[in-house]
Amino acid sequence: MNDLQQTLDQLRTALGATAVLTGAAISQRHYSDWTGHAPACPAALLLPSSTQQVADALRICNAAGQSVVPQGGMTGLAGGAVPRETDIALSLERLRGIEEIDSAAATVSVWAGTTLQEIQQAALDAGFLFPLDLGARGSCQIGGNIATNAGGNAVIRYGMTRDLVLGLEVVLADGRVLNLLNKMIKNNCGYDLKQCFIGSEGTLGVITRAILKLAPLPGETTTLLCALPDYASAVSLLRRLQRSAGTPQAYELMWQDFFRLGVSWLENPVPPMSDEHPLYVLFESAGPREVLEQTLEAALEAGEVIDAVLASSHTQARALWKIREATGEFPLRMTPLNFDVSLPIGQIGEFAELCRQRLELRWPGNHSVYFGHIGDSNLHLTVDCNSLPQPAPILEIEELVYTAVGELGGSVSAEHGIGLLKREFLHHSVDDQARQAMQQLKDCYDPRGILNPGKILG
Incomplete structure (x- = not known):
């Protein structure tokens, strides 16, 4: 009997036979994330249904030196949950549900496998807002959102996932369970250990439960689409x-x-306004409508805004948002190479022009589009690989874009994480000393290196 078979036998004893799948019993959705990068059937798929089972599974795998890849909803965009054939995948999908909504504390306690949409709906039913929102809300799991420090459209108002987490329960590589659950905003008892696991992409521990902050429901919102003469006007209008x-x-x-x-x-x-303007901003505000109208009038007089459409109904607002939500069609209508980067807000316009010029100089006629949540310093750039020489020079394009990010002091990942796909470019944003400190943290929490090997640090 080989070492893997012995490990699987121990896992079946600890978790039950139905919680340890192999071969054809493993659904292909566990082979890769939404990028489709390097799909592989893992050596086994574990489906624990309690924190104790997660702890038992990791203890067994750690003793055997068996690599484990934690998986959530598999909606990631950086290859962070992609297994190799020699890895055991650990899915959190059976750790699912709302444990409690505490109205006085304005918190919700959840299991890591709960989908974002379930949490949003539970909060709404209780008269609150859970403000994290992503296009993958119906599929992504909150454990994965926390492990990647997910962003989304509402970050400008409510912050990243990190800003919404009050407490965690985490299982370490050796099976120890850290109870970091907490409902208080003020809790200054030494090191804030939960921060180590938020954004760590399952390389330091496996998140099993979380306590999250809820927000008051916003009042009626107003949606506006404005045409702008230049990037500086976008920043001025925001302020x-x-x-x-x-x-x-x-x-x-x-x-x-x-x-x-x-x-x-x-x-x-049919465009809601002329499509000849350099830039367009779509925004939602819960401020009084008359104040917004006065603000818009002042912006028009100052030349920050050239034209504007103020949605008069929910239907019209949704129609305006349909334009921004074209990203959902990218995989169907092009072969997209997507970039998710962050830069100082004042330099985003400069970066976009720099990338456009360098791409055109290197590959004349290429098709790329630029968009983003600039209020929280995030820019997205998508290059259609169909517009490039074939096979598309993916690595050359990535090096061009990430080099420009580094030159302007930005981050190669704003909200999608590092995973496999950005690992080789991390040096553009994180220097040698910081990467060494990150490796020391990894060695501390996971000395045998079994958790999500090859991700972030390689």
Whole structure:
């Protein structure tokens, strides 16, 4: 009997035979994430249904030196949950459900396998808002959201996932369970250990439970689409809005190339305003409508805004958002190479032009589009590989973009994590000393290196 078979026998004894799948019994959705990168059937798939079972599984695998890849909803975009054929995948899908909503503390306690949409709905039913929101809300799991420090449209108002987590329960590689659960905003008892696991992509421990902050339900929101003359006006308009009406719920900037593309993919491809402007911003605000109208009038007089459409109904607001949501069509209508980067807000416009110029110089006629949540310093860039020489020079494009990120002091990952796909480019944003400190942290929590090997640090 080989070592793997012995380990699987021990796992079946600890978890039960139905919680240890192999071969054809493993669904292909566990082979790769939404990127489709390097799909592989893992040596086994574990389906624990309690914290104790997670602890038992990791204790057994750690003793055997068996690598384990934690998996959530498999909606990641950096290859962070992709297994190798020699890895055991550990899915959190059976650790699912809302444990408690504490209205006084404005918190919700959840299992890691609970989908984001379930948490949003439970909060809404209790009269609260859980403000994390992603396009994958119906599939992504909160454990994965926390492990990748997920972002989304509402970060400008409510912060990243890190800002919404009050407490965690985490199982370490050797099976020890850390009870870091907490409902208090103020809790200053030494090292805040939970922060080590938020954004760690399952390389330091496996998150099994979480206590999350809830927010009051916002009042009626107003949706506006504005055409802008330049990038500086996008920043000026944002600061004007924050002074007069408060920070918006969302502030989405679209360069002309993205706006035209989004309109062309609508069922009725008629732009809500001229498509000849350099930039467009779509934003939502819960500020009083009359204040927003006054703010918009002042922005028009100052030349920050060229044209504007203020949605008069929910239907019209949804129609405007359909343009921004064209990203959901990318995999169907192009062969997208997606970039998720972060830069100082004042330099995002410069970065977009720098990338555009360098891409055009290297591959004349290439098709790329630019858009993002610039209020929280996040820019997305997508290059259609169909517009490039074949086979598409993926690594060359990545090096071009990430080199520009490094030159302007930015981050190669704003909200998607590092995983496998950005590991080789981490040096553009994290220097040698910091990477060594990260490796020391990894060695401390996972000395045998069994947790998600090859991710982030290699």
